[in-house]
Amino acid sequence: xxxxxxxxxxxxxxxxxxxxxxxxxxxxxxxxxxxxxxxxxxxxxxxxxxxxxxxxxxxxxxxxxxxxxxxxxxxxxxxxxxxxxxxxxxxxxxxxxxxxxxxxxxxxxxxxxxxxxxxxxxxxxxxxxxxxxxxxxxxxxxxxxxxxxxxxxxxxxxxxxxxxxxxxxxxxxxxxxxxxxxxxxxxxxxxxxxxxxxxxxxxxxxxxxxxxxxxxxxxxxxxxxxxxxxxxxxxxxxxxxxxxxxxxxxxxxxxxxxxx
Amino acid sequence: xxxxxxxxxxxxxxxxxxxxxxxxxxxxxxxxxxxxxxxxxxxxxxxxxxxxxxxxxxxxxxxxxxxxxxxxxxxxxxxxxxxxxxxxxxxxxxxxxxxxxxxxxxxxxxxxxxxxxxxxxxxxxxxxxxxxxxxxxxxxxxxxxxxxxxxxxxxxxxxxxxxxxxxxxxxxxxxxxxxxxxxxxxxxxxxxxxxxxxxxxxxxxxxxxxxxxxxxxxxxxxxxxxxxxxxxxxxxxxxxxxxxxxxxxxxxxxxxxxxxxx
Numbered sequence: 001x002x003x004x005x006x007x008x009x010x011x012x013x014x015x016x017x018x019x020x021x022x023x024x025x026x027x028x029x030x031x032x033x034x035x036x037x038x039x040x041x042x043x044x045x046x047x048x049x050x051x052x053x054x055x056x057x058x059x060x061x062x063x064x065x066x067x068x069x070x071x072x073x074x075x076x077x078x079x080x081x082x083x084x085x086x087x088x089x090x091x092x093x094x095x096x097x098x099x100x101x102x103x104x105x106x107x108x109x110x111x112x113x114x115x116x117x118x119x120x121x122x123x124x125x126x127x128x129x130x131x132x133x134x135x136x137x138x139x140x141x142x143x144x145x146x147x148x149x150x151x152x153x154x155x156x157x158x159x160x161x162x163x164x165x166x167x168x169x170x171x172x173x174x175x176x177x178x179x180x181x182x183x184x185x186x187x188x189x190x191x192x193x194x195x196x197x198x199x200x201x202x203x204x205x206x207x208x209x210x211x212x213x214x215x216x217x218x219x220x221x222x223x224x225x226x227x228x229x230x231x232x233x234x235x236x237x238x239x240x241x242x243x244x245x246x247x248x249x250x251x252x253x254x255x256x257x258x259x260x
Numbered sequence: 261x262x263x264x265x266x267x268x269x270x271x272x273x274x275x276x277x278x279x280x281x282x283x284x285x286x287x288x289x290x291x292x293x294x295x296x297x298x299x300x301x302x303x304x305x306x307x308x309x310x311x312x313x314x315x316x317x318x319x320x321x322x323x324x325x326x327x328x329x330x331x332x333x334x335x336x337x338x339x340x341x342x343x344x345x346x347x348x349x350x351x352x353x354x355x356x357x358x359x360x361x362x363x364x365x366x367x368x369x370x371x372x373x374x375x376x377x378x379x380x381x382x383x384x385x386x387x388x389x390x391x392x393x394x395x396x397x398x399x400x401x402x403x404x405x406x407x408x409x410x411x412x413x414x415x416x417x418x419x420x421x422x423x424x425x426x427x428x429x430x431x432x433x434x435x436x437x438x439x440x441x442x443x444x445x446x447x448x449x450x451x452x453x454x455x456x457x458x459x460x461x462x463x464x465x466x467x468x469x470x471x472x473x474x475x476x477x478x479x480x481x482x483x484x485x486x487x488x489x490x491x492x493x494x495x496x497x498x499x500x501x502x503x504x505x506x507x508x509x510x511x512x513x514x515x516x517x518x519x520x521x522x
Contacts, residue, residue, distance in 0.1 A: 154345060154347055154349040157319050157345075158343070158351075160319070160337035161341065161343040162342070162366060162414055163339030163363050172366070177351075177352075251353065253352050253353045253395075253396065254352075
Protein backbone atom coordinates (compact mmCIF):
# COMPACT_ATOMS: atom_id res chain seq x y z
CA UNK A 1 0.00 0.00 0.00
CA UNK A 2 2.79 2.36 1.00
CA UNK A 3 4.64 1.48 -2.18
CA UNK A 4 1.61 2.09 -4.33
CA UNK A 5 1.07 5.54 -2.82
CA UNK A 6 4.58 6.59 -3.71
CA UNK A 7 4.24 5.19 -7.23
CA UNK A 8 1.18 7.35 -7.89
CA UNK A 9 3.01 10.43 -6.68
CA UNK A 10 5.86 9.75 -9.09
CA UNK A 11 3.31 9.59 -11.90
CA UNK A 12 1.72 12.87 -10.82
CA UNK A 13 5.16 14.44 -10.64
CA UNK A 14 5.98 13.29 -14.18
CA UNK A 15 2.72 14.73 -15.54
CA UNK A 16 3.51 17.98 -13.78
CA UNK A 17 7.06 18.06 -15.18
CA UNK A 18 5.72 17.64 -18.71
CA UNK A 19 3.45 20.68 -18.33
CA UNK A 20 6.22 22.64 -16.62
CA UNK A 21 8.61 21.91 -19.51
CA UNK A 22 6.15 23.17 -22.09
CA UNK A 23 5.39 26.33 -20.12
CA UNK A 24 9.14 26.78 -19.55
CA UNK A 25 9.78 26.57 -23.28
CA UNK A 26 6.95 29.02 -23.86
CA UNK A 27 8.54 31.46 -21.37
CA UNK A 28 11.94 31.15 -23.03
CA UNK A 29 10.47 31.77 -26.48
CA UNK A 30 8.33 34.75 -25.52
CA UNK A 31 10.31 36.47 -22.73
CA UNK A 32 13.56 35.75 -24.57
CA UNK A 33 12.14 37.76 -27.44
CA UNK A 34 12.66 34.91 -29.89
CA UNK A 35 9.13 35.11 -31.25
CA UNK A 36 7.16 38.29 -31.77
CA UNK A 37 4.45 39.08 -29.20
CA UNK A 38 1.97 39.17 -32.07
CA UNK A 39 2.45 35.49 -32.83
CA UNK A 40 3.23 34.18 -29.38
CA UNK A 41 1.86 36.18 -26.46
CA UNK A 42 3.64 35.72 -23.14
CA UNK A 43 2.15 33.39 -20.52
CA UNK A 44 1.50 36.43 -18.36
CA UNK A 45 -0.46 38.16 -21.15
CA UNK A 46 -2.58 35.05 -21.66
CA UNK A 47 -3.18 34.69 -17.92
CA UNK A 48 -4.22 38.34 -17.76
CA UNK A 49 -6.56 37.83 -20.69
CA UNK A 50 -8.19 34.85 -18.97
CA UNK A 51 -8.73 36.98 -15.86
CA UNK A 52 -10.30 39.73 -17.99
CA UNK A 53 -12.58 37.23 -19.68
CA UNK A 54 -13.56 35.95 -16.27
CA UNK A 55 -14.28 39.47 -15.04
CA UNK A 56 -16.46 40.51 -17.98
CA UNK A 57 -18.41 37.28 -17.68
CA UNK A 58 -17.67 35.98 -21.17
CA UNK A 59 -15.45 33.18 -19.85
CA UNK A 60 -18.27 31.32 -18.16
CA UNK A 61 -20.76 32.17 -20.86
CA UNK A 62 -18.55 30.86 -23.66
CA UNK A 63 -17.38 27.79 -21.76
CA UNK A 64 -20.96 27.00 -20.83
CA UNK A 65 -22.34 27.44 -24.36
CA UNK A 66 -19.63 25.29 -25.88
CA UNK A 67 -19.81 22.57 -23.24
CA UNK A 68 -23.58 22.43 -23.55
CA UNK A 69 -23.35 22.00 -27.34
CA UNK A 70 -20.74 19.27 -27.00
CA UNK A 71 -22.75 17.42 -24.38
CA UNK A 72 -26.06 17.57 -26.26
CA UNK A 73 -24.57 16.58 -29.64
CA UNK A 74 -22.51 13.82 -28.08
CA UNK A 75 -25.43 12.61 -25.97
CA UNK A 76 -27.60 12.03 -29.05
CA UNK A 77 -24.73 10.30 -30.72
CA UNK A 78 -24.44 7.91 -27.74
CA UNK A 79 -28.20 7.36 -27.55
CA UNK A 80 -28.36 6.23 -31.19
CA UNK A 81 -24.95 4.56 -31.47
CA UNK A 82 -25.31 2.36 -28.38
CA UNK A 83 -28.28 0.23 -29.51
CA UNK A 84 -27.08 0.33 -33.14
CA UNK A 85 -23.61 -0.89 -32.24
CA UNK A 86 -24.92 -3.55 -29.86
CA UNK A 87 -27.28 -4.84 -32.52
CA UNK A 88 -24.52 -4.82 -35.14
CA UNK A 89 -22.31 -6.91 -32.88
CA UNK A 90 -25.03 -9.47 -32.27
CA UNK A 91 -26.89 -9.69 -35.56
CA UNK A 92 -25.09 -10.55 -38.76
CA UNK A 93 -28.06 -9.48 -40.84
CA UNK A 94 -28.33 -6.07 -39.22
CA UNK A 95 -24.58 -5.64 -39.55
CA UNK A 96 -24.69 -6.57 -43.25
CA UNK A 97 -27.51 -4.07 -43.69
CA UNK A 98 -25.97 -1.09 -41.98
CA UNK A 99 -22.20 -1.51 -41.90
CA UNK A 100 -21.43 -0.43 -45.51
CA UNK A 101 -23.30 2.85 -45.19
CA UNK A 102 -21.63 3.57 -41.86
CA UNK A 103 -18.19 2.88 -43.28
CA UNK A 104 -19.05 5.15 -46.21
CA UNK A 105 -20.29 7.98 -44.01
CA UNK A 106 -17.32 7.62 -41.69
CA UNK A 107 -14.99 8.77 -44.42
CA UNK A 108 -16.98 11.87 -45.31
CA UNK A 109 -15.19 14.87 -43.83
CA UNK A 110 -17.65 16.58 -41.51
CA UNK A 111 -16.37 19.97 -42.63
CA UNK A 112 -17.67 19.14 -46.09
CA UNK A 113 -21.12 18.59 -44.64
CA UNK A 114 -21.28 21.99 -42.99
CA UNK A 115 -22.74 23.78 -46.06
CA UNK A 116 -25.56 21.24 -46.25
CA UNK A 117 -26.37 21.49 -42.55
CA UNK A 118 -26.51 25.29 -42.87
CA UNK A 119 -28.80 24.97 -45.86
CA UNK A 120 -31.14 22.49 -44.18
CA UNK A 121 -31.02 23.61 -40.58
CA UNK A 122 -30.00 27.26 -40.61
CA UNK A 123 -27.67 28.63 -37.97
CA UNK A 124 -29.46 27.74 -34.77
CA UNK A 125 -28.37 25.27 -32.12
CA UNK A 126 -29.74 22.22 -33.98
CA UNK A 127 -27.18 22.77 -36.70
CA UNK A 128 -24.36 22.66 -34.15
CA UNK A 129 -25.71 19.51 -32.49
CA UNK A 130 -26.01 17.95 -35.93
CA UNK A 131 -22.39 18.70 -36.82
CA UNK A 132 -21.20 17.14 -33.57
CA UNK A 133 -23.53 14.18 -34.05
CA UNK A 134 -22.29 13.57 -37.61
CA UNK A 135 -18.70 13.89 -36.50
CA UNK A 136 -18.93 11.36 -33.70
CA UNK A 137 -21.80 8.97 -34.47
CA UNK A 138 -20.28 6.92 -37.29
CA UNK A 139 -17.07 6.36 -35.38
CA UNK A 140 -18.87 5.57 -32.16
CA UNK A 141 -21.16 2.93 -33.70
CA UNK A 142 -18.16 0.98 -34.93
CA UNK A 143 -16.39 1.35 -31.59
CA UNK A 144 -19.46 0.14 -29.68
CA UNK A 145 -19.80 -2.78 -32.09
CA UNK A 146 -16.17 -3.68 -31.58
CA UNK A 147 -16.33 -3.42 -27.79
CA UNK A 148 -19.51 -5.50 -27.60
CA UNK A 149 -18.08 -8.13 -29.98
CA UNK A 150 -15.16 -8.43 -27.60
CA UNK A 151 -17.32 -9.64 -24.70
CA UNK A 152 -16.12 -13.09 -23.61
CA UNK A 153 -18.32 -15.64 -25.41
CA UNK A 154 -17.90 -18.00 -22.45
CA UNK A 155 -19.82 -15.59 -20.22
CA UNK A 156 -22.66 -15.49 -22.73
CA UNK A 157 -22.67 -19.29 -22.96
CA UNK A 158 -22.65 -19.62 -19.18
CA UNK A 159 -25.64 -17.27 -18.95
CA UNK A 160 -27.55 -19.23 -21.60
CA UNK A 161 -27.02 -22.53 -19.77
CA UNK A 162 -28.23 -20.81 -16.60
CA UNK A 163 -31.50 -20.13 -18.37
CA UNK A 164 -31.03 -16.54 -19.57
CA UNK A 165 -33.19 -15.54 -22.53
CA UNK A 166 -32.01 -13.36 -25.39
CA UNK A 167 -32.98 -10.06 -23.79
CA UNK A 168 -31.63 -11.16 -20.40
CA UNK A 169 -28.27 -12.00 -22.01
CA UNK A 170 -28.12 -8.43 -23.36
CA UNK A 171 -29.15 -6.78 -20.15
CA UNK A 172 -27.46 -8.97 -17.56
CA UNK A 173 -24.29 -10.06 -19.36
CA UNK A 174 -23.34 -8.23 -22.56
CA UNK A 175 -24.04 -4.72 -21.30
CA UNK A 176 -22.29 -4.98 -17.91
CA UNK A 177 -19.37 -6.90 -19.43
CA UNK A 178 -18.92 -4.26 -22.14
CA UNK A 179 -19.45 -1.28 -19.83
CA UNK A 180 -15.81 -0.46 -19.01
CA UNK A 181 -14.93 -0.58 -22.72
CA UNK A 182 -17.99 1.48 -23.60
CA UNK A 183 -16.98 4.13 -21.08
CA UNK A 184 -13.62 4.36 -22.85
CA UNK A 185 -15.39 4.71 -26.21
CA UNK A 186 -17.59 7.49 -24.80
CA UNK A 187 -14.60 9.26 -23.31
CA UNK A 188 -12.75 9.24 -26.63
CA UNK A 189 -15.74 10.41 -28.66
CA UNK A 190 -16.53 13.30 -26.37
CA UNK A 191 -12.98 14.46 -27.11
CA UNK A 192 -13.68 14.38 -30.83
CA UNK A 193 -16.95 16.19 -30.20
CA UNK A 194 -14.86 19.20 -29.15
CA UNK A 195 -13.10 19.16 -32.52
CA UNK A 196 -16.41 19.28 -34.35
CA UNK A 197 -17.79 21.87 -31.98
CA UNK A 198 -15.05 24.26 -33.00
CA UNK A 199 -15.83 23.48 -36.65
CA UNK A 200 -19.49 24.33 -36.00
CA UNK A 201 -18.76 27.48 -34.04
CA UNK A 202 -16.30 28.81 -36.56
CA UNK A 203 -18.93 28.82 -39.26
CA UNK A 204 -22.05 30.26 -37.75
CA UNK A 205 -22.21 31.15 -34.11
CA UNK A 206 -22.56 34.21 -31.91
CA UNK A 207 -20.86 32.73 -28.87
CA UNK A 208 -18.79 29.82 -27.64
CA UNK A 209 -15.07 29.18 -27.42
CA UNK A 210 -14.70 28.36 -31.12
CA UNK A 211 -16.39 31.62 -32.04
CA UNK A 212 -14.19 33.49 -29.58
CA UNK A 213 -11.06 32.04 -31.19
CA UNK A 214 -12.22 32.83 -34.71
CA UNK A 215 -13.18 36.39 -33.89
CA UNK A 216 -9.84 36.96 -32.16
CA UNK A 217 -8.04 36.08 -35.37
CA UNK A 218 -9.70 39.06 -37.07
CA UNK A 219 -8.40 41.43 -34.40
CA UNK A 220 -5.01 39.71 -34.17
CA UNK A 221 -5.81 39.02 -30.51
CA UNK A 222 -3.46 36.05 -30.16
CA UNK A 223 -3.70 36.25 -26.37
CA UNK A 224 -7.43 35.51 -26.60
CA UNK A 225 -6.76 32.66 -29.06
CA UNK A 226 -4.33 31.12 -26.58
CA UNK A 227 -6.77 31.68 -23.74
CA UNK A 228 -9.45 29.85 -25.75
CA UNK A 229 -7.14 26.95 -26.55
CA UNK A 230 -6.10 26.61 -22.91
CA UNK A 231 -9.72 26.66 -21.76
CA UNK A 232 -10.69 23.93 -24.24
CA UNK A 233 -7.74 21.85 -23.08
CA UNK A 234 -8.66 22.33 -19.44
CA UNK A 235 -12.27 21.36 -20.04
CA UNK A 236 -10.92 18.28 -21.85
CA UNK A 237 -8.76 17.35 -18.86
CA UNK A 238 -11.70 17.75 -16.49
CA UNK A 239 -13.97 15.67 -18.76
CA UNK A 240 -11.38 12.93 -18.93
CA UNK A 241 -10.99 12.92 -15.19
CA UNK A 242 -14.75 12.74 -14.66
CA UNK A 243 -15.05 9.83 -17.08
CA UNK A 244 -12.31 7.86 -15.38
CA UNK A 245 -13.95 8.52 -12.03
CA UNK A 246 -17.33 7.47 -13.38
CA UNK A 247 -15.86 4.28 -14.86
CA UNK A 248 -14.50 3.41 -11.46
CA UNK A 249 -17.92 4.00 -9.94
CA UNK A 250 -19.98 2.02 -12.49
CA UNK A 251 -17.44 -0.80 -12.96
CA UNK A 252 -15.37 -1.07 -9.80
CA UNK A 253 -14.68 -4.74 -10.58
CA UNK A 254 -12.77 -3.84 -13.73
CA UNK A 255 -9.02 -4.44 -13.68
CA UNK A 256 -6.65 -2.45 -15.80
CA UNK A 257 -3.01 -3.10 -16.45
CA UNK A 258 -2.17 0.36 -15.18
CA UNK A 259 -3.92 -0.31 -11.85
CA UNK A 260 -1.28 -2.82 -10.83
CA UNK B 261 -37.85 -49.28 -22.50
CA UNK B 262 -35.91 -47.75 -19.65
CA UNK B 263 -36.24 -44.01 -19.25
CA UNK B 264 -32.89 -42.23 -19.13
CA UNK B 265 -32.22 -38.80 -17.70
CA UNK B 266 -30.06 -37.92 -20.70
CA UNK B 267 -29.65 -39.83 -23.89
CA UNK B 268 -27.58 -39.12 -27.00
CA UNK B 269 -28.62 -40.95 -30.15
CA UNK B 270 -26.25 -41.20 -33.11
CA UNK B 271 -24.76 -37.73 -32.57
CA UNK B 272 -22.56 -36.71 -35.45
CA UNK B 273 -20.85 -33.38 -35.98
CA UNK B 274 -19.24 -32.49 -39.27
CA UNK B 275 -17.88 -29.02 -39.75
CA UNK B 276 -16.11 -27.26 -42.53
CA UNK B 277 -12.51 -26.35 -42.06
CA UNK B 278 -11.17 -23.97 -44.68
CA UNK B 279 -7.98 -25.92 -45.34
CA UNK B 280 -8.93 -29.50 -44.58
CA UNK B 281 -12.41 -29.48 -46.08
CA UNK B 282 -15.03 -31.44 -44.15
CA UNK B 283 -13.90 -32.63 -40.73
CA UNK B 284 -15.85 -35.12 -38.63
CA UNK B 285 -15.48 -34.13 -34.97
CA UNK B 286 -17.68 -36.88 -33.52
CA UNK B 287 -19.18 -39.83 -35.31
CA UNK B 288 -22.44 -41.56 -34.28
CA UNK B 289 -22.00 -41.17 -30.54
CA UNK B 290 -24.57 -42.96 -28.39
CA UNK B 291 -24.65 -42.63 -24.64
CA UNK B 292 -27.07 -42.76 -21.73
CA UNK B 293 -27.02 -41.27 -18.27
CA UNK B 294 -29.41 -42.67 -15.67
CA UNK B 295 -31.06 -40.66 -12.95
CA UNK B 296 -28.60 -39.92 -10.14
CA UNK B 297 -25.68 -41.46 -11.99
CA UNK B 298 -22.16 -40.02 -12.17
CA UNK B 299 -20.93 -40.72 -15.69
CA UNK B 300 -17.48 -39.90 -17.03
CA UNK B 301 -16.30 -39.48 -20.58
CA UNK B 302 -12.58 -39.92 -21.00
CA UNK B 303 -10.67 -39.58 -24.22
CA UNK B 304 -7.47 -38.30 -25.79
CA UNK B 305 -7.06 -34.58 -26.50
CA UNK B 306 -8.78 -33.47 -29.65
CA UNK B 307 -11.20 -36.41 -29.71
CA UNK B 308 -14.25 -34.15 -29.80
CA UNK B 309 -15.14 -34.35 -26.09
CA UNK B 310 -15.85 -30.64 -25.83
CA UNK B 311 -17.84 -30.67 -29.07
CA UNK B 312 -19.92 -33.52 -27.63
CA UNK B 313 -20.68 -31.81 -24.31
CA UNK B 314 -21.46 -28.51 -26.04
CA UNK B 315 -24.00 -30.31 -28.21
CA UNK B 316 -25.53 -31.96 -25.12
CA UNK B 317 -25.66 -28.54 -23.43
CA UNK B 318 -27.18 -26.93 -26.51
CA UNK B 319 -24.29 -24.53 -27.18
CA UNK B 320 -23.45 -26.32 -30.42
CA UNK B 321 -25.72 -28.14 -32.85
CA UNK B 322 -25.27 -31.67 -34.14
CA UNK B 323 -25.15 -32.33 -37.87
CA UNK B 324 -27.33 -35.36 -37.24
CA UNK B 325 -28.63 -37.29 -34.25
CA UNK B 326 -30.68 -36.35 -31.26
CA UNK B 327 -30.37 -35.39 -27.59
CA UNK B 328 -33.15 -36.53 -25.28
CA UNK B 329 -33.68 -35.18 -21.79
CA UNK B 330 -36.12 -37.33 -19.80
CA UNK B 331 -37.16 -38.83 -23.13
CA UNK B 332 -37.93 -35.52 -24.82
CA UNK B 333 -35.76 -34.01 -27.55
CA UNK B 334 -34.01 -30.78 -26.55
CA UNK B 335 -32.56 -28.00 -28.64
CA UNK B 336 -30.56 -24.97 -27.64
CA UNK B 337 -29.21 -24.21 -24.19
CA UNK B 338 -31.46 -24.24 -21.13
CA UNK B 339 -31.45 -24.22 -17.35
CA UNK B 340 -32.39 -27.93 -17.34
CA UNK B 341 -28.83 -28.80 -18.41
CA UNK B 342 -26.45 -26.88 -16.16
CA UNK B 343 -22.87 -26.55 -17.36
CA UNK B 344 -19.57 -26.02 -15.59
CA UNK B 345 -16.63 -24.96 -17.75
CA UNK B 346 -12.89 -25.24 -17.37
CA UNK B 347 -12.51 -21.46 -17.43
CA UNK B 348 -15.07 -20.88 -14.60
CA UNK B 349 -16.93 -18.20 -16.60
CA UNK B 350 -17.94 -16.28 -13.50
CA UNK B 351 -19.43 -12.83 -14.03
CA UNK B 352 -16.60 -10.58 -12.82
CA UNK B 353 -18.92 -7.70 -11.88
CA UNK B 354 -21.05 -9.82 -9.54
CA UNK B 355 -20.19 -10.92 -6.02
CA UNK B 356 -20.10 -14.62 -5.14
CA UNK B 357 -23.65 -14.33 -3.79
CA UNK B 358 -24.96 -12.60 -6.94
CA UNK B 359 -23.15 -15.04 -9.22
CA UNK B 360 -24.82 -17.97 -7.48
CA UNK B 361 -28.18 -16.18 -7.64
CA UNK B 362 -27.84 -15.50 -11.38
CA UNK B 363 -29.88 -18.42 -12.72
CA UNK B 364 -32.57 -17.86 -10.07
CA UNK B 365 -32.82 -14.22 -11.06
CA UNK B 366 -33.30 -15.31 -14.69
CA UNK B 367 -36.19 -17.47 -13.47
CA UNK B 368 -37.60 -14.39 -11.68
CA UNK B 369 -37.51 -16.05 -8.28
CA UNK B 370 -38.33 -13.53 -5.52
CA UNK B 371 -35.32 -11.83 -3.96
CA UNK B 372 -35.52 -13.25 -0.46
CA UNK B 373 -36.05 -16.77 -1.70
CA UNK B 374 -33.15 -16.60 -4.11
CA UNK B 375 -30.80 -15.23 -1.44
CA UNK B 376 -31.74 -18.16 0.78
CA UNK B 377 -31.30 -20.73 -1.99
CA UNK B 378 -27.91 -19.24 -2.95
CA UNK B 379 -26.74 -19.33 0.69
CA UNK B 380 -27.55 -23.02 0.84
CA UNK B 381 -25.37 -23.84 -2.14
CA UNK B 382 -22.56 -21.47 -1.15
CA UNK B 383 -22.49 -23.40 2.11
CA UNK B 384 -22.53 -26.72 0.24
CA UNK B 385 -19.32 -25.82 -1.64
CA UNK B 386 -17.71 -24.49 1.55
CA UNK B 387 -17.59 -20.80 0.66
CA UNK B 388 -19.62 -19.39 3.56
CA UNK B 389 -18.01 -16.09 4.54
CA UNK B 390 -17.05 -15.23 0.94
CA UNK B 391 -20.55 -14.14 -0.19
CA UNK B 392 -19.50 -10.56 -0.84
CA UNK B 393 -16.16 -11.28 -2.50
CA UNK B 394 -15.67 -10.53 -6.19
CA UNK B 395 -14.35 -13.33 -8.45
CA UNK B 396 -11.01 -11.55 -8.93
CA UNK B 397 -10.35 -11.92 -5.21
CA UNK B 398 -10.68 -15.73 -5.32
CA UNK B 399 -8.23 -18.52 -6.17
CA UNK B 400 -8.89 -20.90 -9.08
CA UNK B 401 -10.30 -23.62 -6.84
CA UNK B 402 -12.62 -21.16 -5.12
CA UNK B 403 -13.80 -19.77 -8.45
CA UNK B 404 -14.72 -23.26 -9.58
CA UNK B 405 -16.59 -23.80 -6.31
CA UNK B 406 -18.63 -20.69 -7.08
CA UNK B 407 -19.31 -21.95 -10.62
CA UNK B 408 -20.49 -25.31 -9.25
CA UNK B 409 -22.72 -23.63 -6.65
CA UNK B 410 -24.13 -21.30 -9.33
CA UNK B 411 -25.10 -24.23 -11.53
CA UNK B 412 -26.44 -26.41 -8.71
CA UNK B 413 -28.52 -23.58 -7.23
CA UNK B 414 -30.46 -23.65 -10.49
CA UNK B 415 -31.40 -27.29 -9.73
CA UNK B 416 -30.74 -28.63 -13.23
CA UNK B 417 -31.90 -32.06 -14.37
CA UNK B 418 -28.29 -32.87 -15.16
CA UNK B 419 -24.93 -31.25 -14.52
CA UNK B 420 -22.59 -31.23 -17.54
CA UNK B 421 -18.95 -30.62 -16.61
CA UNK B 422 -16.28 -29.89 -19.21
CA UNK B 423 -12.84 -30.59 -17.70
CA UNK B 424 -13.76 -28.38 -14.76
CA UNK B 425 -10.57 -29.05 -12.81
CA UNK B 426 -8.21 -28.98 -15.79
CA UNK B 427 -6.76 -25.58 -14.92
CA UNK B 428 -6.14 -26.34 -11.23
CA UNK B 429 -2.91 -27.49 -9.61
CA UNK B 430 -2.68 -31.18 -8.61
CA UNK B 431 -3.41 -30.68 -4.89
CA UNK B 432 -6.37 -28.38 -5.41
CA UNK B 433 -7.69 -30.79 -8.03
CA UNK B 434 -7.82 -33.69 -5.53
CA UNK B 435 -9.59 -31.49 -2.99
CA UNK B 436 -12.13 -30.45 -5.62
CA UNK B 437 -12.65 -34.05 -6.74
CA UNK B 438 -13.43 -35.10 -3.18
CA UNK B 439 -15.77 -32.14 -2.81
CA UNK B 440 -17.61 -33.08 -5.98
CA UNK B 441 -17.87 -36.77 -4.95
CA UNK B 442 -19.35 -35.58 -1.66
CA UNK B 443 -21.78 -33.16 -3.35
CA UNK B 444 -22.94 -35.83 -5.79
CA UNK B 445 -23.68 -38.18 -2.87
CA UNK B 446 -25.48 -35.51 -0.84
CA UNK B 447 -27.57 -33.95 -3.61
CA UNK B 448 -28.03 -37.03 -5.83
CA UNK B 449 -27.44 -34.76 -8.82
CA UNK B 450 -27.04 -36.56 -12.14
CA UNK B 451 -23.61 -35.68 -13.52
CA UNK B 452 -21.90 -36.11 -16.89
CA UNK B 453 -18.24 -35.20 -16.59
CA UNK B 454 -15.62 -34.92 -19.33
CA UNK B 455 -11.91 -35.33 -18.70
CA UNK B 456 -8.67 -36.52 -20.26
CA UNK B 457 -7.35 -37.45 -16.81
CA UNK B 458 -7.77 -41.21 -16.26
CA UNK B 459 -7.33 -40.97 -12.47
CA UNK B 460 -10.10 -38.40 -12.31
CA UNK B 461 -12.39 -40.56 -14.45
CA UNK B 462 -11.93 -43.67 -12.32
CA UNK B 463 -12.03 -41.79 -9.02
CA UNK B 464 -15.36 -40.06 -9.67
CA UNK B 465 -17.32 -42.18 -12.15
CA UNK B 466 -19.95 -44.84 -11.64
CA UNK B 467 -19.55 -45.57 -15.30
CA UNK B 468 -16.94 -44.48 -17.85
CA UNK B 469 -17.29 -43.99 -21.59
CA UNK B 470 -13.92 -44.21 -23.31
CA UNK B 471 -13.71 -42.27 -26.56
CA UNK B 472 -11.51 -42.99 -29.52
CA UNK B 473 -9.27 -40.50 -31.27
CA UNK B 474 -10.79 -38.19 -33.89
CA UNK B 475 -13.32 -38.66 -35.29
CA UNK B 476 -14.57 -39.27 -31.76
CA UNK B 477 -16.63 -42.40 -31.24
CA UNK B 478 -17.50 -44.34 -28.11
CA UNK B 479 -14.88 -47.06 -27.93
CA UNK B 480 -16.00 -48.80 -24.77
CA UNK B 481 -18.15 -48.45 -21.63
CA UNK B 482 -16.85 -49.57 -18.25
CA UNK B 483 -18.55 -49.92 -14.88
CA UNK B 484 -16.47 -48.79 -11.95
CA UNK B 485 -16.74 -50.76 -8.75
CA UNK B 486 -14.64 -49.19 -6.06
CA UNK B 487 -15.66 -50.01 -2.48
CA UNK B 488 -16.21 -47.32 0.14
CA UNK B 489 -16.34 -43.54 -0.11
CA UNK B 490 -14.44 -42.08 -3.04
CA UNK B 491 -11.50 -40.07 -1.75
CA UNK B 492 -7.79 -39.65 -2.41
CA UNK B 493 -7.33 -42.97 -0.58
CA UNK B 494 -9.24 -44.75 -3.35
CA UNK B 495 -6.37 -43.89 -5.70
CA UNK B 496 -4.31 -46.86 -4.45
CA UNK B 497 -7.03 -49.53 -4.12
CA UNK B 498 -6.53 -52.62 -6.35
CA UNK B 499 -9.98 -52.11 -7.94
CA UNK B 500 -9.02 -48.55 -8.84
CA UNK B 501 -5.71 -49.59 -10.33
CA UNK B 502 -7.25 -52.44 -12.34
CA UNK B 503 -9.79 -50.11 -13.95
CA UNK B 504 -7.15 -47.46 -14.55
CA UNK B 505 -4.93 -50.04 -16.27
CA UNK B 506 -7.73 -51.08 -18.60
CA UNK B 507 -8.37 -47.50 -19.70
CA UNK B 508 -4.67 -46.73 -20.02
CA UNK B 509 -4.26 -49.68 -22.36
CA UNK B 510 -7.18 -48.51 -24.50
CA UNK B 511 -5.92 -44.94 -24.74
CA UNK B 512 -2.37 -46.13 -25.37
CA UNK B 513 -3.68 -48.20 -28.26
CA UNK B 514 -5.50 -45.10 -29.54
CA UNK B 515 -2.36 -42.99 -29.48
CA UNK B 516 -0.36 -45.74 -31.20
CA UNK B 517 -2.99 -45.91 -33.93
CA UNK B 518 -3.02 -42.13 -34.19
CA UNK B 519 0.76 -42.13 -34.64
CA UNK B 520 0.42 -44.79 -37.36
CA UNK B 521 -2.21 -42.67 -39.15
CA UNK B 522 0.34 -39.90 -39.57
